[in-house]
Amino acid sequence: MFVGFRILSRKRTKRIILTDLDGSLLDHDTYSFGPAKSLLVMLEKIGIPVIPVTSKTFSEVVKLKNELNNNHPFITENGSAIYIPKSYFKTTKLSWKIRNNHFLIQNGYNRDYLIDSIQNHANEFLAEFKTFNAMQKIEGIQSIAKLAGLSEEDAWNANNREFSEVVVWLSTDKRKQMFADCLTKNGLLVQQGGRFLNITGLHTKGEAVKKLISIYCDQPGIDKCDSLAIGDSNNDISMLEGADTALVIKPRKRKPIKVSRKTKVHISQEFGPKGWVSGVTEWLQNFS
Template identity: 35%
Template sequence: MTSLLVFSDLDGTLLDHHTYSFEPALVALQSLKTLSIPCVINTSKTFHELISLRKELNHQDPFIVENGSAVYIPKQLSLVIDETLEECGDYWLKAFGPKRDKLIELTNDQKGHYTFTRFSDMTYQDLMSVTGLDEANAKMAMQREFTEPMLWTDSNLALSKLREHMAQFDIQIQKGGRFSHLMGKHCDKANAMLWLTEVYASQNDEKLITMALGDGENDIGMLSKADIPVVIRSPVHAPPEVPNRSDAWLTDAYGPEGWAQAIDLVLSKQGIM
């Protein structure tokens, strides 16, 4: 027997890049629920942002926040996990990197060398202007725990230099759709996906097939490690290349419409279910 485990980015993937709507994906999401296929959200968004969004999506599965910095597992799932996790209300928490305060501290002395604006330098009104988020969602987006996004306005060469500088502190910079994200070197969507895949694989003897869907540069690692990598077409940037994966799918449609098409195609293929 084969079972499927889905990992999905949000912005530009399950959520429309411009409107943040997930309506075109609702039927496909329901299909996954009906078949008891977990759909793990794997996003740059924060825990606080996901609490309200998960209610809208009726999402009951684990979720990965802040570009792979931490995994939250609902206690109600009763997954057997062979390590000690942090207790966080209704969730078990597995963190992969340092707290946000350390990231802010390490970049304070870099402000004179490069031009960038961190979330900690912005007001929620600034963030609303940059992203189009409403006030409530902008405030939630700023409640970060493990990462510090930057609006990078310097050159790519300058970003490479800052990357080199931060590496000595075990800090990396991942480039997302709108922001560059400071985080611990072990914080990565792929690492978090692989850790959670092991958790699911240990629950029974079924063969587990992983499917990952994403549209940005920060999704490449996750896509490259999945059994079925799906690149969601974006209206604002070229599809990211997934190294050494000539089998990666590229959707015809954009955002949640392309997401739904990919899910439907996998579910219709023989041997998956």
């Protein structure tokens, strides 16, 4: 037990934190996790994994995980893929692919298929959006860097997508909804992230989270899991609904997202990583 916390864990119960990044663990504007640094170190020491569940790419998450000293599984591109370090679990499955020294569980379409589908099915909207793929080809990687407030290296990582496409919407909210409905009718999912639209197949963060939790629960010596999901945007709702406990991070410039669940759901009083710290601390103290 860690000094200052009443109960952190119970034998044969695996506690897991599944967290969105931008606007939750990371500050929405600076991308800093500074306020959470000490708590992250403590969680690592007591064996509670912090699992990124994000719209970010493999390249982006690996860079961040190195900064966090985090060697746990992670979910990329809004649930499109689950990556697991090869030596992480004792029990694995032959159906898992191997990529970049990780096991890969692919849930979504490849990016090329998504780009073709957007072009084929959304012709009437072509003047109302830009894709990251087109921006890099036509305007160069610096255009993405400037728009997202990133270095060119980070912009390259953000555009190094495997199973999703990012759309920068330029028109009205009404037209955006029509665009989303058009793609949904053709088997794609349009989700609003913190800044941009994210296009994937018809899968969600929530589905990927359920798969990963079940893998943890199937490991030797584990009878059950106790999961905390953390997020601040609409694309986080599915995992917030599916976890044992949900922590909604209060955004700076809008009202908190709404979830349908009525129990074990908390809304932070602070923004970004400060709200993350207070919410996780409360969860640690109220394990039953």
